[in-house]
Amino acid sequence: MTTTDQSSGLPGGAATEVERARERVAEALLRSRARSTLLTDAVDDDDLVRQHSKLMSPLVWDLAHIGNQEELWLVRDVGGREPVRSDIDELYDAFQHSRASRTELPLLSPTEARTYVAQVRDKVFDVLDRVPLHGSRLVDGGFAFGMIVQHEQQHDETMLATHQLRVGAPVLHAPDPDPALVAPIGAREVFVPAGEFTMGTSTEPWALDNERPAFQTHVDAFYIDTVPVSNGDYLAFIDAGGYDDPRWWSEVGWAYRQKAKLTAPRFWQRDGDRWLRTRFSVVEPVPVDEPVVHVCFHEAAAYAKWAGKRLPTEPEWEKAARHDPATGRSRRYPWGDEDPGVEHANLGQRHLRPAPVGSYPKGASPLGVRQLIGDVWEWLDSDFQPYPGFAAFPYREYSEVFFGGDYKMLRGGSFGTDSAAVRGTFRNWDHPIRRQIFSGFRCARDARPAS
Incomplete structure (x- = not known):
């Protein structure tokens, strides 16, 4: 006999799964807000409203934007509640105003922004308690809540990148990765045999539209670092x-190297016969054993060519x-189906730096490739395009409007990416000139002797 939970109208087992999803959502919402609070409370109000780079929004804009997206989707759409602040929707629409122009807007003050996001969050928890997490695609498995958690964590990583760009005394602190x-x-390379594999997902409950649907694709044999x-x-x-050698650069890459006067990764500076880097306002010698970070796609591709290799494609990366x-x-995930643990990957701003190469052997893929999740986003030699059968959901602006641009793919997350916002299928993309992001790379080559 099948028992039924009278409050949800679902069979007992299904009702239990819904409650687990509710608990998962609540925990993820609390974790994301704690991180947003840390990143905004770490500086004074002058720093919150200042634009630390034309590439980035003021921190206070990110904070209120997080609350506005939460209100739009969870309070108004899922919850069917009255607006909290409908008068600010246009101010915090990311498509209406460039990052460089946002300081010119009549933004909420830091106090107003904090009050607003707290009011929205109170209503969201009430919605979470009352709305069935089943019955429509938007709420099944807590999808809409998971989408908003990922949105907040993505902006938290953006705010972390803004902290990297700010000038002043250090305000963020975290322990270094465990050398144990x-x-x-x-072996410095891993062989990946030719054949088909399943790319993307049709089952991951919080997967976003560009990760869907799962499909079979063939990949030729290759080696990957x-x-x-x-x-x-x-x-x-x-x-x-x-x-200084154009042989290693693409035509577009060489033109950009010259225009931007690139000579090293961003935040590096030469000091006599050594290199220093600035990391969250701390100036330190460049650690030779860490993954390189803050390089653009063009730099990564030039290095790979110099090394007699190339960058992996997106299908190659995901198969590996x-x-x-x-x-x-x-x-x-590379290590299996369980959520990331501290033994698997460097995620969640737990450390403010990549872990040394060779870390997290328990996070290796079945073939033995390491650090595919966390540490640094990895540039890939693939453009951002939809998968076969793609359908925009729940709105075009998350993915569809970016297809066909000059964007290059990034996979795997960084030390600043939360576990809710990365998985083996998660897709990130950016312009190939971007260097303020926590981006690195690994190389690949065809399955023949390197030239």
Whole structure:
């Protein structure tokens, strides 16, 4: 006999799953808001309203925008409640105002923004308590709530990047990665055999529209680096004159290198015969054993060509990260289907730096590729395009309007990415010139001897 939960009208087992989803949503909402609070309380009001770079919004805009998106989707749409502040919708519409122009808007003050997001969150928890998490695609499994959690965490990572750009005394602090989680790397490359695998997902409850649907795709055999390219590796490229030799750069990349006068990753500066970097207002020697970070796509591609390799494509990266040749299935994460633990990956702003290459052996893929999740976003030599069968949901502006631009793909997340906002299928994209993001890379090559 099947028992039924009278409050939800669902069979007992299904009702239990709904309650688990409700608990998962509540925990994720609290975690994301704690991080937003940390990032905005760390500085004074002058810093919150200041624009630290034309590439970024003032921190106070990000905070109120987080609340406005939460209000639009969860309070008004899912909850059917009256607006909290409908008068500010246009101010916090990311498509209406460029980042560079947002300081000119009549934005909420820091006190007003904090009051607003708190009012919205109170209503959201009331909605979460009352709305069934089943019955429509928008709420099944808590999707709309998960979408908003991911949105907030994405803006938290953006705010973290703004902190990296600000000038002043250090205000963020975190322990360094655990050196006990570093293990010998062994082979520098991993062979990935040819064949089909399942790319994307049709089952991940919080997967966004550009990750869907799952489909079969063939990938030729290739080699991929076991770990990301390190600062030490990249220093060899600099010392060999890589920035001064157009042979290694694409035509577009070389033109940009000259225009932007690139000579090293962003935030690096030469000090005599050594290199220093600025990391969240701390100036320190460049650590040779960490993955290189703050390089653009053009720099990554030039290094790869200099090394006799290339950047992976998006299908190659995902196959290396998810495909299990023993079972033929694709995993949620390189290590399996369980959510990330501290032993698997460097995520969630737990550390304010990438972990040394060779870290997290328990997070390796079935083939032995490491650090595919966390540490640094990895540039890939693929454009942002929809998967076969793509359908925009729940709105075109998340993905569809970006297809066909000059965007290059980034996969895997960084030390500043929360576990709710990354998985083996998660897709990120940006302009190939961007360097303020926490971006690095690893190399690949065809399955033939390197030239």
